[in-house]
Amino acid sequence: MRLSTVFKALGVLVVAAIIGGYFFLQSIDFGQYRGLIEEQAKAATGRDLKIAGQFELDLLTLEPALTVDDVTLANAPWGSRPEMLSIKSLELEVALIPLLSGNVVVKRLVLVAPDILLETNKKGEGNWVFAPGTPPPAVADAAADKEKSTTTLPVINEAVIEDAVLTYRDGVTGKETKVVLSTVSLDAKGLSAPLSLKGKGSLNGEAFTLALNAGSLQDLTTANKPFPIKAALTAGGAEINIDGTIADAMKGTGLNATVSAKGKSLADLDKLAGAKLPPLGPYSLSAQLSEAKGTYKAANLAFNLGNSNLAGEATVKTGKALAVAANLTSTLIDLKDFIKGGEAGKSAPAAGDRKKVFPSDPLPLKALRGTNAKVSLKAAKILAADGKIPLTNFDLNLSLNKGVLTIKPLKTGLAGGNIDANLTLNASKAKASLALNLNLKQLDMATLLKEMEASDAVTGKLNSTISVKGQGTSVAAIMASLQGKSQVIVGKGTIKNSYFKLLSADILKAITPWASKQDNNGLNCVVSRFDINGGNAVSKTLLLDTTNVVITGKGSINLGSEKINMTVTPKTSDVSLMKLVVPISIGGTLANPTALPDMGALAKNAAGDIIGGVSGAVTNPVGAISGLLGGGGGGSASKSNLCAEAISGKAPAKAATPSSTGTTTGTTTAPTQPKEEMGTLEGVGKTLEGFGEGLKGLFN
Secondary structure (H helix, E strand, O other), X not given: OOHHHHHHHHHHHHHHHHHHHHHHHHHOOHHHHHHHHHHHHHHHHOOOEEEOOOEEEEOOOOOOEEEEEEEEEEOOOOOOOOEEEEEEEEEEEEOOHHHHHOOOEEEEEEXXXXXXXXXXXXXXXXXXXXXXXXXXXXXXXXXXHHHHHHOOOOEEOEEEEEEEEEEEEOOOOOOEEEEEEEEEEEEOOOOXXXXXXXXXXXXXXXXXXXXEEEOOHHHHHOOOOOEEEEEEEEEOOEEEEEEEEEEEOOOOEEEEXXXXXXXXXXXXXXHHHOOOOXXXXXXXXXXXXXXXXXXXXXXXEEEEEOOEEEEEEEEEEOOOOEEEEEEEEEOOEEHHHHOHXXXXXXXXXXHHHOOOOOOOOOOOHHHHHOEEEEEEEEEEEEEOOOOOOXXXXXXXXXXXXXXXXXXXXXXXXEOOEEEEEEEEEEOOOOOEEEEEEEEEEEEEXXXXXXXXXXXXXXXXXXXXXXXXXXEEOOHHHHHHOOEEEEEEEEOOEEEEHHHHHHOOHHHHHHHOHHHHOOOEEEEEEEEEEEEEEOOEEEEEEEEEEEOOEEEEEEEEEEOOOOEEEEEEEEEEOOHHHHHHOOOEXXXXXXXXXXXXXXXXXXXXXXXXXXXXXHHHHHHOHHHHHHHHHOHHHOOOOOOHHHHHHHHHOOOOOOOOOOOOOOOOOOOOOOOOOOOOOOHHHHHHHHHHHHHHHHHHHOOO
16 A cells, blocks of 8 residues: 555545534533533532623634523622623634644633622622532442542633633721733743733723733642742833742732832822822832731832932831831932822911911821831931021931830030930820920021021021920820920120011111121020920020120910910110110011010010219219110119120020120121011911921821
8 A cells, every 4th residue: 555545545534533523512511511510600609600601603713612601600798799790792713633632721711891809898708718518429430540549730822811800808897909910911831831911991990001921830739839920010100010929929928029119100000099198209229028917028128209318127016906017218208299289388287277386186196106117217318398508417216106206315416516305105095195304406597597598697506405295186286285495505706787677667776786786696506495385485584695685585476276475675875776676566476476675575674774864963963864865774684794604594684785885896887687577486486386286296
């Protein structure tokens, strides 16, 4: 027999086999396996699988396609809807040749409009945790048993998903996340071959594209074998990359991967994050992220936002109480990078606080009780939101335990000096208690004012101590209950006469008659001491001692009502103008201070001088003339003792009249008149308002 005849015969047999197989498959009613499939699914998952549609077989190809419609898998009994999974259409393309050896090779699997719901109940249990049901009756046929034991899982070369919806609902928080997949393709050459996935869709309405390379299906189902994963995601203007492994991919635990992200603005990630984010950026982040038993750790952390940067490591532990630990360093933190729009400023105060410096809205104390934290931050330089007042060598240690917030210490350099502070805020009870100790040492006033771009009005070294305690449920309540002491001392230096714009323009002319001759005035000291009791700050010492003028003060500031009741009394060395210099009453509120001459004191002084002058003329005509010219305005204390007594804490003697022969420094220039009558006082009010907002910020 010729070889060609043999090939012809074999060809006929193959064609006959194919034709026979075609009619054989055509004669099979696949619907008869519906019950068997549903039974096996129930045994494996404990859930009902329903195949409502008809089975259709397309045999006009060497890779027959089996299609079935309307497939559903029941949800957990406690689920929010009856079905956990519903599929509009499922199509399988199976290779014929491998079937001859008993192997099932699915060339293509197509899922049309699958709708998957993953959710947890209030206990945190997931509906994806199945409880296998009763296994089907044992097969009696030994041959069937042998066949069953040697059956291998089918190989799926390609899977395509169209118009899929994946919803995750958190039963504890009620938060819902929805992923819509317009197209997804998954390729794998076999069970042990790597998976490759590409897709596009949207997350919470934000479009994304995804490229994923991962381990095999065999790796996915093998216990105690890390599942490799490498993914690239673009969404919301961000580029996110993940490269690492998952210890238990089926449970989604044991992540160990390098994660990086970068983008133009955090606000572009609003929909992805499921929360409103500020329009800050550009940003970049990289870290080695790991998870074990609910504890997430970011090592080799590098975060950049605008000009600011942070590096170090952070740990977050989930559970009944959120626990955060971080050890961070920075070369620069520019606070404007962390403010909405990248611009300095603050939001408008609440309606009830428009005339107040200290906000009265309730503090979110409950949030502090549910979080534990231990954070350290070292920054070489921190810039204020307006780019002014740089802090250097910033060192912060913060701990939060069961509602007790402790900052100890907080150290930083400022204007050539140092700040050392510690704070304790106990929010464990309904009414929070605050304790603050603040020490400022050797701050250079000229440098500080220059950094604030305010002026070069004052030179000298500033030292200050503040020690206060208070309690309440708002910043205003804490200030109203404040107890403690404050002290501010500025040593020898200079002060420009233009700085006296603290007072109104008319009063300025009266108490600074030397201003037209020289601008700089020698500063001997500034001393301020307040005792604070029940929110009422009472002045114990208030002294401004310069070469040509001495100003003393007394009175109080009520930190609860924010009302000011102070009087400052200037004295000048110009004998001819002593009687024109009168006490100044400072009133109003911290938000809207006022300064007016004390007309009552002026009238009283004038009447006293007239009576004294008439009486003195009888016994001492020379003294009377001197009194009328102003000689009665001087004090008895030696001027050189004023600063020493005030700084020592002693009650200073009555202020002496400044010596007209005192030394001054600087060039002779015309005084700068104040542009706004109350410019400096308003600045003080704004500073205090900023302090109030900053204190409130500790809670947010």
